[in-house]
Amino acid sequence: MIYPDDKQLLGGIADALKDTVLPDLARGSAARKQLQAAIETLRRMAFAAPERDAALAADVADMEGVIARVEALLPRHSPPPSLPPQGGGMGGGEIIQQHLALQQQLADLQAAVPENLTAQVTPLLTQLYARMTDRALALIPPPIPRTPRTPA
Amino acid sequence: MKPALKAPGDGRSLTELVERLHAFLTAQVPEATDIRIDTLTPVSGGNARKAYAFDLVMGEKDGHIDIPCIMLMQAGAGQLESDLDAEFQVLSALEGSGVPAPRALWIDTDGSGLGAPTVIMERVPGETDFLALRAPEPADRNKAIALAFADAAARLHTAPIDRLGFLGSATRDTTAARQLAIWEAQFLKHRMEPHPAIAFAFQWLKTHAPVAERISLVHGDYRLGNFLFEGERITALLDWEMAHLGDPAEDIAWAYRRLWTPEMHVPIEDFVERYHAAGGPTIRPENLLFYRLFGEIKHAVISLTAARSFADGRTRNLRLADRMTLALPCIKQFLDWLPA
Numbered sequence: 407m408i409y410p411d412d413k414q415l416l417g418g419i420a421d422a423l424k425d426t427v428l429p430d431l432a433r434g435s436a437a438r439k440q441l442q443a444a445i446e447t448l449r450r451m452a453f454a455a456p457e458r459d460a461a462l463a464a465d466v467a468d469m470e471g472v473i474a475r476v477e478a479l480l481p482r483h484s485p486p487p488s489l490p491p492q493g494g495g496m497g498g499g500e501i502i503q504q505h506l507a508l509q510q511q512l513a514d515l516q517a518a519v520p521e522n523l524t525a526q527v528t529p530l531l532t533q534l535y536a537r538m539t540d541r542a543l544a545l546i547p548p549p550i551p552r553t554p555r556t557p558a
Numbered sequence: 559m560k561p562a563l564k565a566p567g568d569g570r571s572l573t574e575l576v577e578r579l580h581a582f583l584t585a586q587v588p589e590a591t592d593i594r595i596d597t598l599t600p601v602s603g604g605n606a607r608k609a610y611a612f613d614l615v616m617g618e619k620d621g622h623i624d625i626p627c628i629m630l631m632q633a634g635a636g637q638l639e640s641d642l643d644a645e646f647q648v649l650s651a652l653e654g655s656g657v658p659a660p661r662a663l664w665i666d667t668d669g670s671g672l673g674a675p676t677v678i679m680e681r682v683p684g685e686t687d688f689l690a691l692r693a694p695e696p697a698d699r700n701k702a703i704a705l706a707f708a709d710a711a712a713r714l715h716t717a718p719i720d721r722l723g724f725l726g727s728a729t730r731d732t733t734a735a736r737q738l739a740i741w742e743a744q745f746l747k748h749r750m751e752p753h754p755a756i757a758f759a760f761q762w763l764k765t766h767a768p769v770a771e772r773i774s775l776v777h778g779d780y781r782l783g784n785f786l787f788e789g790e791r792i793t794a795l796l797d798w799e800m801a802h803l804g805d806p807a808e809d810i811a812w813a814y815r816r817l818w819t820p821e822m823h824v825p826i827e828d829f830v831e832r833y834h835a836a837g838g839p840t841i842r843p844e845n846l847l848f849y850r851l852f853g854e855i856k857h858a859v860i861s862l863t864a865a866r867s868f869a870d871g872r873t874r875n876l877r878l879a880d881r882m883t884l885a886l887p888c889i890k891q892f893l894d895w896l897p898a
Contacts, residue, residue, distance in 0.1 A: 443876035450880060512754035516761065528762075532893055535755035539890045546883050 417452030420445045446550075454545035461541040462501045469508040472534045476515055476527055572598055575610070575672075579629070582671035583614065586664050591617035601628070608633045608674075611681055626681035627663065631674045633875075642675045643667050644724065645798045648775070649679065651721040657714050658785070660794045682794040684786030688818055691782050697823065702790035704820035707813065708829045710785070710792050712838030715774040715806035722775060728803040734767035734848065737804060741852075745859045748866040755889050756862075759855045762896070768845045770805035777801055780809035781818040807841050811849035815857065816891065851892055858888040 410418070424445050431438035512531075519527045576595050583593050596613040607630045614625045632642060642665065649662035661680040669675045691700050728736060742760045749756070777784075778800025786793045810833065813819070814826045824832070830841050864881040867873045 440876045443879065447876070447880040450883065506751055509752040509754050513752045513757045516754065516758050531754075531758055532896060535758065535889065536893045539755065539886055539893065543886050543890065546886070 412455035413452045416448045416455065420448035420452060450546060453547040457545060459501055461545060462505050464541060465538050466501065466504050466508060468534055468537055469512060472530050473511055473515060475530055479523055479526055578672050582666060587616065607631060627678055628681040629676055629678045631672065631676045642677050645801065646677050647724055648798050648801045652717065655717045657717050658710055658792050658794050682786050684788040684793040686783055686786055688783030691820065692822065699790055701823040703787050704824040705832050706790065706792045708832040709836045710795060711780065711809055712833050712836035714777060715838050717775055719773065719775055719803060722803060725803050728773050730770040730773060733770050733773060733804045738763055738767065741856050741859050744863060748863045750866060750869065756855060756858055759892050763852055766848060768848050771842060772839045773803050774806045774839065775801060776804040776806065776808050780813050782820055783818055805845060806839050807845035808849045810841055811846055812853045815853055851895055854888040854892040858885040861885040
C-alpha cells in the first residue's frame with residue numbers, strides 16, 4: 407500500500423485537528439497548547455515527507471565527497487575508535503544508517519585534523535555543514551500566521 | 559459534588575495543592591498564626607515549570623501580613639537540567655544588591671512537601687510580554703525598556719560575587735573553557751545522532767576561547783521575555799536557572815540572539831554603549847563575537863536536550879517534541895558568523 411502517503415495522512419490529520427478540535431479548546435489552556443504543538447509537528451512532518459529521502463541522499467553524497475577530499479589532505483589518517491550515537495537514532499532505512507555512519511566518520515575525522523591543516527580543512531567542513539543545514543531547513547514549512555486574539 | 563479543579567497537566571487538584579502548601583508554610587513559618595492561601599491560580603511558567611500565583615496572608619505578633627507570591631514547581635524533564643537550589647541561593651544573595659530580582663522566600667528542594675521541587679518567591683508587579691517589546695509600537699516605550707535592560711545588565715555584572723561561592727570558582731582565563739565543557743557534556747549526553755556540525759563548533763570555540771574582562775554573576779538566559787516590566791521600568795529579572803559566574807559578554811551576546819533581539823529598537827552597539835555608560839565592565843568585540851557564536855551552539859544544545867527529553871518519555875510537553883528543528887537556524891547562524 408502506498409496511498410494515502412505520509413504527506414496526505416499527516417497533513418490531513420493536522421488540518422482535521424485544527425478545524426474540528428482546536429476551536430473547542432479554550433485559548434491559553436494547557437490542552438490547547440498541547441494540541442497546537444501536535445498540529446505544528448504533524449504539519450512539519452507532512453511538509454518534509456516527500457523530499458526527506460532525497461535530502462538525506464544528497465547529504466550522503468556530499469559527506470562522502472568531503473570526507474574523501476579531507477582524507478586526501480591528511481598524511482596517514484587513522485581514525486579514532488568511533489563512539490556509537492548516544493541516543494536511539496531513528497532506526498530503519500538504509501539511507502538513515504548510511505547518514506549516521508558518515509556523520510560519525512566526519513566527527514572522527516575533524517577531531518584528527520592536525521593544526522597545520524586546519525586552514526585548508528575548515529572551509530571544506532563549514533561549507534559542507536552549511537549545505538546540509540540548508541537542506542534540512544528547506545524541509546521546514548514557513549510558520550502559520552497567528553490569528554489575532556479577539557475579545558471574548 | 560463538583561469535581562475538584564485540576565492543576566494543569568498532572569492530575570493534582572488545586573485544592574490538594576492548597577492543602578499541601580498550607581502544611582508546608584506552617585512548617586516553614588512556625589511562629590505564624592492563621593496562615594491563609596488566597597486565590598491560588600495557575601499562570602504561565604515556561605516549558606519546564608508550572609507556576610502558580612497566590613496571596614499568602616498570615617498572622618504575626620504585629621498583626622496580619624499579606625505577601626503576594628509566585629510558586630515555581632519543576633514539571634518533569636525539559637530543556638535543561640536545572641538546579642532550583644542554586645537559583646534560590648542566587649536570588650537570596652542578590653537581595654539588597656540593587657539588581658532587580660524577586661525576593662526568594664522558601665524552597666522545597668526535594669519536593670517532599672509540595673510534590674515536586676519548588677521555589678516560592680515574592681510576586682513582583684509587571685508583565686513579560688516579549689512580543690510587545692519587539693513590536694514597532696510603542697517605539698519610545700520599547701526603546702526605553704531596551705535601554706533599561708542595558709542598565710540592569712550593568713548593575714548585575716558589577717554586583718558583588720563574594721556570596722556566590724556555591725556557584726563554583728571561575729577565573730578570567732578559564733571561564734569560557736568551563737562553559738564550553740558544561741555545554742559540550744550536555745551535548746554528548748543528550749544527542750541522538752553524532753551531529754558533526756555541532757561537534758565542529760565546540761572544537762572551534764575551544765581553540766578561540768577569550769579571556770574575560772572580569773568575572774561577574776552572569777544570568778545565563780538574559781533576554782526579552784525573562785524580565786517583568788511596568789511602564790518603562792524593569793521591575794524584576796526572572797528565570798535564573800542558568801546563572802553562573804563568568805564573562806559579562808555572555809549575557810549581552812545572548813540578549814541579541816535573533817529569536818528575541820531588541821535590535822529593532824536599540825542596535826547592539828548602542829546597547830553596549832549604554833551598558834558602559836551605566837558602569838558595566840568593558841565588553842570587548844572579540845569576546846562579544848565569541849559569545850554570540852557560543853550562544854548559537856548553546857541554544858542548539860538546549861533544543862536537542864528538550865527533544866531528547868520528549869523522545870525518552872521524560873516529558874509529555876508536546877512543545878518539546880520537535881524542538882530539534884530550532885537547532886538548525888542556530889547552526890546556520892553559527893556558520894554564517896564564523897570568521898573566515
